Amino acid sequence: MSISSRTLAGDQPRERLLRLGPGALSDAELVALVAGIESQGRDDVAVARELILDCSGLRGLAAAFPEELTRSACIGLTGAARLIAAFELAGRATDAPTNRVMDSAAAIAALVSPVLARERREKVLVLVADAANRVLQVVPVATGGLDSSPLPVREVLHAVLRYDGRAFALAHNHPSGDPSPSVQDREATAAVGRAADAVGLRFLDHVVVAGTTWRSVR
Incomplete structure (x- = not known):
């Protein structure tokens, strides 16, 4: 079941983030939102979880090259750019x-x-x-x-x-x-x-x- 097709609106990651803050979301849910993952016939969060595992965790995901991110059929160049930009902003906010x-x-x-x-x-x-x-x-x-x-x-x-x-x-x-x-x-x-x-x-x-x-x- 994809993010966009969840039965309960309150169970959607976007709504939970807005209501409870980003801490209420799992790593995979945050990645799915940031990358704009919209898989066909698969759970978007499961796809994001696989991506994290493929990169050996969030640290590896943060350091991944675009060509590594786009190996997944559900992550295109736009999604890869979004993830890279998000990690870069986080790094700048922390390290500036x-x-x-x-x-x-x-x-x-x-x-x-x-x-x-x-x-x-x-x-x-x-x-x-x-x-x-x-x-x-x-x-x-x-x-x-x-x-x-x-x-x-x-x-x-x-x-x-x-x-x-x-x-x-x-x-x-x-x-x-x-x-x-x-x-x-x-x-x-x-x-x-x-x-x-x-x-x-x-x-x-x-x-x-x-x-x-x-x-x-x-």
């Missing part, structure tokens, strides 16, 4: 480091580690800051494969200027588990530093995160 001060490489690593720890592919973040090095915005500018990601200098500078930044830092993850900066990391960091100097921005540092460890590239 705005107004915190970047006064050292360790402080930068502490700000980005909770965000990058969820990533299974390399992701490059720009931490845009004001003149006092307080974080204004954290902006992803590139996502790569399992072991590499480009560092687009133009996108980095555009992100800083777009949010009226005066200073910025970079961070990216190494899914391999080794935070040691590569030769490419050092070359790209030097290129960003030169570009920042040319437009009058302060480039604070570039940190590589791998699990609970990190290294400064500069």
Whole structure:
């Protein structure tokens, strides 16, 4: 029986959520609602439960790639996008480091580690800051494969200027588990530093995160 065909209106997850709050719903019911699952002839919540199991739980679901989510016949690109967006919003609400001060490489690593720890592919973040090095915005500018990601200098500078930044830092993850900066990391960091100097921005540092460890590239 699907969500839309439940006999009692009060038993529908949407109505229970509105009446009692999200805590009244199971994980599978929340996933079914967020993804907009509407299976043909099957229980929508059962389909969502299978999806959670296929991903080895909610943590795995939160880190799943679109192609992994759409393996289910009942999850299309729209449903996958909804789930990814929901987990991203939840992560931002929990981890948002705005107004915190970047006064050292360790402080930068502490700000980005909770965000990058969820990533299974390399992701490059720009931490845009004001003149006092307080974080204004954290902006992803590139996502790569399992072991590499480009560092687009133009996108980095555009992100800083777009949010009226005066200073910025970079961070990216190494899914391999080794935070040691590569030769490419050092070359790209030097290129960003030169570009920042040319437009009058302060480039604070570039940190590589791998699990609970990190290294400064500069």
